[in-house]
Amino acid sequence: MSKYDVAVIGSGPGGYVAAIRCAQLGMKTAIIEKYSVLGGTCLNVGCIPSKALLDSSHHYEDAIKHFEEHGIEIPGEVKINFKKMIERKASVVDQTTKGIEFLMNKNKIDVFTGMGSFKDATHIDITSESKTETIEATNTIIATGSKPASLPFIKIDKERIITSTEALSLTEIPKHMIVIGGGVIGLELGQVYRRLGSEVSVVEYMDRIIPTMDSAQSKELTKVMKKQGVKFYLSHKVSAVSRKKNEITVTATDKKDNEVTFTGDYCLVSVGRKAYTEGLKPENAGVKITERGLVETNEHLQTNVKNIYAIGDVVKGAMLAHKASEEGSLVAEILAGQKPHIDYNLIPGVVYTWPEVASVGKTEEQLKEAKFEYKSGQFPMRALGRSRASGDTDGFVKILSDKTTDEVLGVHMVGARVADLIAEAVTAMEFRASAEDIARMSHAHPTYAEAVKEAALAATENRALHI
Structure with a gap:
């Protein structure tokens, strides 16, 4: 049985940074990833691919709306090759995840592919399609991240009623995309498809978009995106989402309790994210999970089991890649006897x-x-x-x-x-x-x-x- 000073479960921006920092500090380190590629949500179906599509769609919008005023004339019609746009996005993701592989090799970190689950507080089972193996770890860092959240009455079919994961790999440009949720993910992907010609309707429960940010920012972004053609329906509570062949119907009530219906060919459900601990079996190690599904930690990101820590989207706080990375470094340095800190403000x-x-x-x-x-x-x-x-x-x-x-x-x-x-x-x-x-x-x-x-x-x- 292989023995490690530290095992990291999850290879997203929190996990892979934690592994690198542990290795830099002289610890024998293993990283366990459920999927065949490293990088977690951020690199594969989050931050990186969404920015690739945002940039590509921005170039297209500039070409059709702004080039002429700069004295740039393009003979003929500017056309979208959506397949190529998606392929470029995939290429950017591939280059980035290969970069993580390089960093693991450079830092002599052992990579295990499979579902990591606790056998007990110091042993982790790693289950892949072909086998199950067990490693021993003096310390473990849980960095299993998050998954898109939904509403109880919505059935995500991953075809027409989709999450951000599917929205990043569509095979066609929607005619009318209904976005449930006026947060970061919904607005970013809504803008991508609006630029490409989709009608986009954002249905938001709160009375403003990006409600956790300063209200002046909400007001300004609403004004600008309306100018760009995005339609906003604020203070609308969604009560039902149904599909009939290729038509999606979203039912909501406005602040006056009037029922409103929206019909489109795609519905993007972007109502936030939830911590992902499925298959982790924290109970085998005695690790406490909160009512909200988060791993419970103290101010040092240590769980109730002294040799097990947790970071990133699976613990309390903002679900941000850079927060996870800072927490990964912090835990590694704590394990090395240092006294790091993070100012979450x-x-x-x-x-x-x-x-x-x-x-x-x-x-x-x-x-x-x-x-x-x-x-x-x-x-x-x-x-x-x-x-x-x-x-x-x-x-x-x-x-x-x-x-x-x-x-x-x-x-x-x-x-x-x-x-x-x-x-x-x-x-x-x-x-x-x-x-x-x-x-x-x-x-x-x-x-x-x-x-x-x-x-x-x-x-x-x-x-x-x-x-």
Whole structure:
């Protein structure tokens, strides 16, 4: 029987990073993956393939809507080769997952393919189609991730009533895609298919889209996506989804209790994700699972069984790939006797629509609810020379700071490349910068980042220069 210092169950962004960091710190490490390819949801049916389709569809939209204004003329009709678009997406995924394989080999991590389940607290059974083998691990890190959630009355048939997994590999462009859920996944994939010509209707239970982000971001993204042709039905509670041949009917009630029906050829159910522990058999090791199906952990991500830890989507907190990666490194370093930490308030959130949406820290609603005295400075992207040059004038940067100390409490952005720009805000907040600190930093001109400086100036005695 093979013996390891650490066994990691799951090879997503949490699991594979945990394995690499453990190996770097001198631990003999094994990683166990249910599927034949590494990378988990993010690399295979989440972050990476969705961004590939977002980029491809963005290029198409630019070609048909914006090239002419840049003086670029394309003879003949611009056409979509949807099959090739999907093939490119698959190629990007393949390159990325092969990169994870390379990293496992480089770091001398043993990879086991099969379903990992606890035999007891120190032994893990790995069951594949051909055999079952058992390994011994001094410590185990559970990184089994999440799966798309649904509603109890919806039957996902994976053909017309689909989740994000199937939406990434369709064989045709929908005529009318009904999206249930106005969160990150629904909006990103809804925008992909809207660009490609689908009618897209987003049905959301809450009174705004991306409801966990700052309300100003919700308002701006709604306005922009409406302009792009996406239809929104907010404060609508879905009560039934049915299929008759290739027609899908979604029934909902609005805030006045009127029944509303939507018909389309595809329905994307994107109502969130749920922790995945199927087949793990945590009870054999005595690991506690919460009522919500999450693995219960303490502040060090240690379960009630002292040699077993859990990270990523399977524990409490935001279901984000980069959160999982940070937690993977944290647990590895704890096992090595170090004292790492994660400030969960500084884990950024991003929506990869266009314009992009990015946030870190407290929202204005959270500060109001806490009755916290704060200042707010906001600067519109349309006032930037860089935004006018690229034609990306939608959006803004908003900075919230402590009214007394001026420390930055939250930064909320909508605009071109804000998914990258949010890192400036995270860095500033990590070092407890004030709005004045950011305002006094030199930002290259012309850049989108100048909006951060201007928003900081606006939060500092309303000193923005260009509005």
